[in-house]
Amino acid sequence: YCARAGIRSLILSPQGAGGQVSYTNEVENYPGFSGTGAELAEKMYKQAQSSGVIFAGEQAQEIRRTADMWEVRTRRGRYRAKAVIVATGASPRKIGAEGEERLTGAGVSYCATCDGAFYKGKTVMVVGGGNTAFSDALYLSRFCSRVYLVHRSENFRASKVLTERVRACGKILIRTNETVEKIQGETAVKSVVLKHTLSSRISVAETEAVFAAVGREPQSGLVRGICTLDENGYIVTDEKMRTDKPGLYAAGDVRNTPLRQIITAAADGAVAAEDLAQNL
Ligand code: NAP
Numbered sequence: 001y002c003a004r005a006g007i008r009s010l011i012l013s014p015q016g017a018g019g020q021v022s023y024t025n026e027v028e029n030y031p032g033f034s035g036t037g038a039e040l041a042e043k044m045y046k047q048a049q050s051s052g053v054i055f056a057g058e059q060a061q062e063i064r065r066t067a068d069m070w071e072v073r074t075r076r077g078r079y080r081a082k083a084v085i086v087a088t089g090a091s092p093r094k095i096g097a098e099g100e101e102r103l104t105g106a107g108v109s110y111c112a113t114c115d116g117a118f119y120k121g122k123t124v125m126v127v128g129g130g131n132t133a134f135s136d137a138l139y140l141s142r143f144c145s146r147v148y149l150v151h152r153s154e155n156f157r158a159s160k161v162l163t164e165r166v167r168a169c170g171k172i173l174i175r176t177n178e179t180v181e182k183i184q185g186e187t188a189v190k191s192v193v194l195k196h197t198l199s200s201r202i203s204v205a206e207t208e209a210v211f212a213a214v215g216r217e218p219q220s221g222l223v224r225g226i227c228t229l230d231e232n233g234y235i236v237t238d239e240k241m242r243t244d245k246p247g248l249y250a251a252g253d254v255r256n257t258p259l260r261q262i263i264t265a266a267a268d269g270a271v272a273a274e275d276l277a278q279n280l
Pocket of ligand 1: 029093094095096127128129130131132133135152153155156157213214215216259260261
């Protein structure tokens with residue numbers, strides 16, 4: 001939308017294009033598309049490139065306002081722009097269990113799509129009660145022998161359709177009202193200590209992997225102190241994706257929005273681009 005409006009547009013993205021979409025196993029709720037997140041990200045990347053957008057594999061380290069422009073600093077230097085759209089997304093939250101940090105990369109994972117294939121035919125555990133946990137559990141159930149789905153209450157945030165699919169899947173064992181106290185194993189995950197929230201009963205479940213899907217935290221550090229964030233750190237915008245600083249916009253999961261999906265993130269970008277094109 002920016003490039004098509006004739007604006008010289010640069011995307012700073014250190015890990016290639018796509019963000020969280022690239023790690024999504026199956027996208028089935030973006031209109032007109034069906035396939036993996038990586039495929040969708042690649043299509044979007046090519047489309048943006050052919051519209052004239054320039055991609056730089058650099059990380060924005062600082063944003064600041066100068067007299068008439070915004071300035072974004074990266075390791076290589078400084079970019080000056082009339083407007084900046086912050087679309088830095090969100091990153092996985094930690095469970096907060098003993099052993100989690102030590103065994104990250106040795107069975108503890110925050111990306112089922114990336115690491116699930118290592119556990120073909122094995123027992124694995126997914127922690128969380130939202131859409132990510134449920135779609136991860138379904139994905140893993142395709143090739144793992146058993147999938148524990150552990151959630152700290154009986155109320156799921158996951159959509160009805162995913163909940164029904166999980167309930168109907170014979171390989172997924174739902175364990176509610178349980179919290180992960182400790183992840184055990186010398187050099188790799190072997191088992192997990194669970195505590196029942198009502199009875200305080202402790203049990204041990206053997207598993208070779210723990211996939212944490214307990215929500216995300218906004219990556220809004222770049223603009224902390226520059227524009228207003230809500231109490232959870234999400235960037236506050238108006239309906240045109242404007243922050244409270246002129247020329248500074250936010251789009252996607254980093255913004256305080258009631259729905260965080262690919263369709264809403266894409267729409268946010270379009271709305272922001274349209275507004276900034278009119279006001280440059
Ligand atoms: P989410 O909806 O925020 O759910 C996080 C889950 O983790 C909640 O069930 C929460 O429990 C639990 N939790 C939080 N902290 C925990 C902790 N320390 N220990 C144990 N459990 C903890 O996050 P999400 O599932 O990652 O989804 C994020 C956004 O992406 C949502 O808007 C979602 O709709 C979207 N998304 C959509 C799709 C799709 O449409 N197919 C797929 C993936 C993600 P409580 O409920 O008790 O707080």
